Amino acid sequence: MSQALRAGxxxxxxxxxxxxxxxxxxxxxxGFSLDQIPPEMGKVIYEEIKNITGVADPYKNIKxxxxxxxxxxxxxxxxxxxxSKNPLLTAIRIAIAGNVMDLGVNKTFDIKKDLKxxxxxxxxxxxxEKFVAKLNKADSVLYLGDNAGESVFDKIxxxxxxxxxxxxxxxxxxxxxxxxEDAIASGLHEVAEIISSGSTAPAILLNLCNxxxxxxxxxAEFIISKGQGNFEGLSDSYRPIFFLLKAKCPVIAxxxxxxxxxxxxxxxx
Amino acid sequence: MSQALRAGxxxxxxxxxxxxxxxxxxxxxxGFSLDQIPPEMGKVIYEEIKNITGVADPYKNIKxxxxxxxxxxxxxxxxxxxxSKNPLLTAIRIAIAGNVMDLGVNKTFDIKKDLKxxxxxxxxxxxxEKFVAKLNKADSVLYLGDNAGESVFDKIxxxxxxxxxxxxxxxxxxxxxxxxEDAIASGLHEVAEIISSGSTAPAILLNLCNxxxxxxxxxAEFIISKGQGNFEGLSDSYRPIFFLLKAKCPVIAxxxxxxxxxxxxxxxx
Numbered sequence: 001m002s003q004a005l006r007a008g009x010x011x012x013x014x015x016x017x018x019x020x021x022x023x024x025x026x027x028x029x030x031g032f033s034l035d036q037i038p039p040e041m042g043k044v045i046y047e048e049i050k051n052i053t054g055v056a057d058p059y060k061n062i063k064x065x066x067x068x069x070x071x072x073x074x075x076x077x078x079x080x081x082x083x084s085k086n087p088l089l090t091a092i093r094i095a096i097a098g099n100v101m102d103l104g105v106n107k108t109f110d111i112k113k114d115l116k117x118x119x120x121x122x123x124x125x126x127x128x129e130k131f132v133a134k135l136n137k138a139d140s141v142l143y144l145g146d147n148a149g150e151s152v153f154d155k156i157x158x159x160x161x162x163x164x165x166x167x168x169x170x171x172x173x174x175x176x177x178x179x180x181e182d183a184i185a186s187g188l189h190e191v192a193e194i195i196s197s198g199s200t201a202p203a204i205l206l207n208l209c210n211x212x213x214x215x216x217x218x219x220a221e222f223i224i225s226k227g228q229g230n231f232e233g234l235s236d237s238y239r240p241i242f243f244l245l246k247a248k249c250p251v252i253a254x255x256x257x258x259x260x261x262x263x264x265x266x267x268x269x
Numbered sequence: 270m271s272q273a274l275r276a277g278x279x280x281x282x283x284x285x286x287x288x289x290x291x292x293x294x295x296x297x298x299x300g301f302s303l304d305q306i307p308p309e310m311g312k313v314i315y316e317e318i319k320n321i322t323g324v325a326d327p328y329k330n331i332k333x334x335x336x337x338x339x340x341x342x343x344x345x346x347x348x349x350x351x352x353s354k355n356p357l358l359t360a361i362r363i364a365i366a367g368n369v370m371d372l373g374v375n376k377t378f379d380i381k382k383d384l385k386x387x388x389x390x391x392x393x394x395x396x397x398e399k400f401v402a403k404l405n406k407a408d409s410v411l412y413l414g415d416n417a418g419e420s421v422f423d424k425i426x427x428x429x430x431x432x433x434x435x436x437x438x439x440x441x442x443x444x445x446x447x448x449x450e451d452a453i454a455s456g457l458h459e460v461a462e463i464i465s466s467g468s469t470a471p472a473i474l475l476n477l478c479n480x481x482x483x484x485x486x487x488x489a490e491f492i493i494s495k496g497q498g499n500f501e502g503l504s505d506s507y508r509p510i511f512f513l514l515k516a517k518c519p520v521i522a523x524x525x526x527x528x529x530x531x532x533x534x535x536x537x538x
Contacts, residue, residue, distance in 0.1 A: 001270040001271075002270075002271070015303060016303070019303055023298055023299035024299075025295075026270070026294075026295035026297075026298035026299065027295060027296045027299060028295075029291055029292055029295035030292035030293075030295065030296060034284060034285070
């Protein structure tokens with residue numbers, strides 16, 4: 001409800017429309033069971049906002065600004081990666097730092113501050129050795145994107161992977177998640193094939209994904225999943241996935257047995 | 270929704286019951302118009318909690334503890350009033366300080382800290398001269414109570430009024446609002462007649478009040494109304510009311526054109 005109110009206020013100044021969003025989302029709560037995950041609710045919230053206000057992409061301008069800001073940081077970050085002892089690990093840290101650009105969790109963020117911190121921060125879960133070993137054996141990488149702006153930081157990591165990469169975006173604009181258009185604006189077409197998962201939720205929810213994505217997902221040898229939403233959607237998957245994220249809320253932190261704000265490189269399967 | 274969740278968690282550990290409370294309250298939102306006031310929603314929340322959990326008075330133990338803590342402060346506060354240059358004004362400040370004991374707004378509070386501050390704080394609205402002038406002419410006072418614990422501080426003010434006082438309580442337990450039983454435990458029967466307004470909301474909502482209260486309210490020459498809930502319920506009234514409150518939330522502060530946490534002695538009519 002708090003996110004519905006915040007997103008509603010962001011999208012329109014018309015109080016009666018905001019009230020209508022809260023009415024609809026409030027009533028939708030009873031349709032959700034306690035074992036459903038936040039991105040499923042997020043989908044409902046943003047669908048209602050679209051239906052009620054007619055605005056399909058409320059964060060369009062913010063996404064564009066975040067991508068521009070990230071592109072501005074790109075040359076400096078590339079230098080940092082090239083000059084570091086372990087370029088791959090530095091690129092992973094940068095990709096995780098980019099994950100702070102999440103308007104589903106944060107009202108505001110300071111990417112420069114987060115970058116500085118995460119470049120030095122210890123990992124709470126650190127399956128880096130396994131990451132390197134599996135990457136070396138893989139023919140290609142399926143990279144599940146999360147937010148716009150963060151996508152520029154993903155490009156930096158992709159450039160260090162040394163493998164053909166498929167970068168996966170959301171089917172439609174939802175919160176500030178990365179779409180096909182955002183991925184192009186981030187320059188990802190220069191380093192990866194870009195496909196849509198088909199998911200209209202702020203996460204990869206497999207029941208919403210298209211056949212092409214499911215096919216690639218089921219055959220992929222090496223999958224990188226960015227962010228909380230994708231982790232919530234895929235943490236029970238039987239596929240070999242490396243989750244890169246910052247634990248930005250108490251629920252995720254608890255599930256991972258880490259503290260809030262800790263950074264994670266977690267392997268499953 | 271945030272209050273429903275907080276009160277639900279306070280009342281039961283059973284997640285499925287808490288979910289049921291949120292389902293019902295979420296759906297009730299569409300039944301409320303934007304010009305309805307928070308105590309009307311509060312009524313629905315606590316009715317649902319009662320229906321779903323079977324607990325009619327979740328804050329019973331907290332209310333008793335707050336009353337005991339306030340009774341423990343009573344002798345010291347009486348000394349303070351007697352030793353002050355303006356005992357009536359000091360008693361008014363003490364009665365306002367007691368209004369911090371509001372579990373509808375606050376999760377926790379520190380009455381000693383608030384007392385210390387409010388005894389020195391400037392009033393943002395200060396109709397004290399009118400208060401004194403009207404009080405001198407009045408034959409009796411109708412005193413609309415707010416919370417349990419605060420009720421002991423109300424006793425201190427009542428003792429300085431020098432007029433016969435009727436102290437008005439809620440009809441049933443709702444949040445930590447003062448009931449007949451709480452008023453007796455606070456010693457108010459020693460200094461006032463105690464009656465119920467009939468309101469089952471956490472405020473005097475006239476459409477919920479009983480005939481006896483409405484009769485007294487409509488004839489009263491001098492009315493003291495404590496707290497935000499009663500202010501919300503009665504700010505449009507045509508009766509002569511002195512509102513004593515601390516502006517504890519942004520909505521109330523905005524309506525009164527004051528800053529949050531400012532203290533108010535406001536006369537209407």
